Amino acid sequence: MSFGRKLADGDGGHYRELISEAKNRYHRPAAACKLDRLVLARKTPTMPQSIFVLTGAGISAESGLGTFRDKRGEGIWAKFDPMKLATPEAFARDPETVLAFYDLRRRNLLNAEPNAAHRALARLGQAMTERGGRLTLVTQNIDDLHERAGSARVIHMHGELLKARCDGCVAVRPWLGDLSVSDVCPDCGRAGALRPHVVWFGEMPMRMGEIDRALRKADLFVAIGTSGAVYPAAGFVADARACGLRTCEINLDAADNAGLFDEQRLGPASVTVPAWVDEVLDG
Ligand code: OAD
Numbered sequence: 194m195s196f197g198r199k200l201a202d203g204d205g206g207h208y209r210e211l212i213s214e215a216k217n218r219y220h221r222p223a224a225a226c227k228l229d230r231l232v233l234a235r236k237t238p239t240m241p242q243s244i245f246v247l248t249g250a251g252i253s254a255e256s257g258l259g260t261f262r263d264k265r266g267e268g269i270w271a272k273f274d275p276m277k278l279a280t281p282e283a284f285a286r287d288p289e290t291v292l293a294f295y296d297l298r299r300r301n302l303l304n305a306e307p308n309a310a311h312r313a314l315a316r317l318g319q320a321m322t323e324r325g326g327r328l329t330l331v332t333q334n335i336d337d338l339h340e341r342a343g344s345a346r347v348i349h350m351h352g353e354l355l356k357a358r359c360d361g362c363v364a365v366r367p368w369l370g371d372l373s374v375s376d377v378c379p380d381c382g383r384a385g386a387l388r389p390h391v392v393w394f395g396e397m398p399m400r401m402g403e404i405d406r407a408l409r410k411a412d413l414f415v416a417i418g419t420s421g422a423v424y425p426a427a428g429f430v431a432d433a434r435a436c437g438l439r440t441c442e443i444n445l446d447a448a449d450n451a452g453l454f455d456e457q458r459l460g461p462a463s464v465t466v467p468a469w470v471d472e473v474l475d476g
Contacts, residue, residue, distance in 0.1 A: 240326070245408050246314060246417060248314075251417065251419060252332075257305050262420045273294070281393055299371070300371075310467065311339055329408075330344055332349055333423070334349070335349065350398040352390045352391035352399060353391070360388060364379075364380035405432075412438060415469075418443070430442075431453055434453060443465050443466060
């Protein structure tokens with residue numbers, strides 16, 4: 194398996210130059226510079242030691258949870274206006290409508306099951322840990338299907354639907370039922386301050402420092418089932434390239450930023466992700 198870009202005929206000289214520069218720098222201590230990382234990543238076709246996976250709505254599509262955008266115009270945001278449902282301003286203006294939207298999504302989630310793609314990533318994480326490597330799994334999804342499939346330490350950069358947060362005391366609690374404007378915060382007793390523990394448009398995604406550090410330490414960046422339309426996640430592939438990581442897109446339709454990936458695998462996640470995981474583990 195090769196995630197590296199195939200060298201075109203004319204690239205040989207450039208490649209040799211990079212290798213020779215890498216050799217000259219080889220004895221420099223720790224914290225490899227970007228160029229070292231780039232050359233070493235392309236030189237070494239063995240199993241990556243540290244993989245950074247970013248998932249989006251597409252990985253949960255076959256579990257029955259809708260995606261937001263697709264090439265057929267059937268995504269959630271083709272039917273509903275995100276500015277009226279997923280912004281702090283919308284919540285301030287019309288909390289009942291916003292809460293009802295997330296209630297519906299929470300009920301759908303509680304009836305959904307992880308699919309073969311979620312299970313394959315859990316298997317990958319476990320196998321990498323056993324081999325002394327590391328899988329960083331960052332998701333834009335607010336569902337808990339990665340966890341239910343067995344993945345540990347999932348980073349939910351857009352929050353978690355099965356939790357509620359109090360705008361008053363900022364306590365975060367598991368929340369499986371509907372949320373109403375009259376609900377009382379179990380921590381501070383304030384009524385009307387609970388909201389889904391999710392990130393809305395215009396808010397800062399969660400755990401960005403941790404994500405940035407993990408990306409810099411990885412050998413391989415893989416984006417699965419995301420349209421590459423929403424930042425900052427859509428910018429991770431460019432950051433990964435700048436750090437010399439190999440990059441791979443696994444998607445149903447090519448993402449908006451598809452041109453930035455070294456490799457692309459198109460198809461349903463329940464097929465493409467287990468196949469990719471098998472290849473990685475077979476070395
Ligand atoms: P999108 O809905 O924008 O994109 C879904 C992606 O999944 C598309 O590239 C599809 O081709 C792909 N896809 C659909 N079915 C698939 C399948 N069975 N297998 C593999 N891929 C499939 O979802 P995200 O990129 O995750 O944010 O959206 C990013 C953010 O935009 C979301 O977190 C959400 C949304 O607005 C907020 O609500 C703040």
